[in-house]
Amino acid sequence: MENSPEPNEIIYHEKQVKELCALHALNNLFQNPKTFSKADLDEICFNLAPQSWVNPHRSMLGLGNYDINVIMTALQNRGYETIWFDRRKDPICIDQSKVIGYILNIPSQFKIGKYVPTPIKRRHWLSIRNINGIYYNLDSKLDQPEKIGREDHLVDYLQDILSDVEKEMFVVTTLENSKTYHKENS
Template sequence: MSAGEVFHEKQRLELCAIHALNNVLQERVFTKETADDICKRLAPQCVVNPHRSMLGTGNYDVNVIMAALQSRDLAAVWWDKRRSVQSLHLDKVHGFILNVPSRVSLGIVSLPLRRRHWLAVRQVGGNYYNLDSKLKGPTCIGGETELRTFLGEQLSQDVTEMLLVVQREVEEDGTWLNTEEAKK
């Protein structure tokens, strides 16, 4: 499968969480409206919702991502960075959502500020792709070896976090972790 056949939403407003969800699912499932509805369910009594930007432009937090995945019978498993990515049982992982530092820019001017940004990584047609919504298109990472290298490099940054997107039963039985590899 070519990169042209890989579903990839591009960045709009502060909707990277929605783009990461849709990119990891490989279809447009979630919208700003569905994410806002999730926010309201998570904090029904709040005038200013703590799960999104006060300006209403997005910037959704991890709780919205987790609730969205649960609505699709999926789960988000927080990755403990003290573990090696070699201990991942990749055939049990549907995809990855990473939270990374990102430069802030106004048009073509890059500001000396950093914000948080959600991006997705997913296997499609035998290759893993970086589906960051800030990229012009999907970027092929390669096979399992290249994926583990990519994830290791991303996680080496102090502030990067990773969620494994797995089926609920995989989350419950913990089979996303290769226990033999984890013991090494």
């Protein structure tokens, strides 16, 4: 299976800058660089903890490293719902027609420069989205979007993700579909 995008497919893909993976995951999910800005996410951080001298929803240095509360609030402000997916369930139960995409939180090894690993473990946000019938991993650390494939390939991919207890998955849907994104009898 070829992992690069379809030849005629134009896919928006922000690359990793500083600790802004949450921002990149959101903009990659919506395929638009102007969906959210660092200033938008910083304002959400302030509104979530207005009395805090050190904001608990981002890095102390203000370089990003936003938590799920910021992502969920950003999406709610735009009329979307972010739902934590219980790994004990099989992702086959998800009605893909009611899903905008996925936000994943995965472990990531901190590196000095691009190639020197350290023992420091961090968390990283990435998004998955259907673009014209094909699902893509839009991880900002990738050189280009990674083609997952059609829905059956997506289910296999998500099952693999959820088999790792260190990884978390959030389903992004509209507010109207937030209660009905599971297939009947699931």
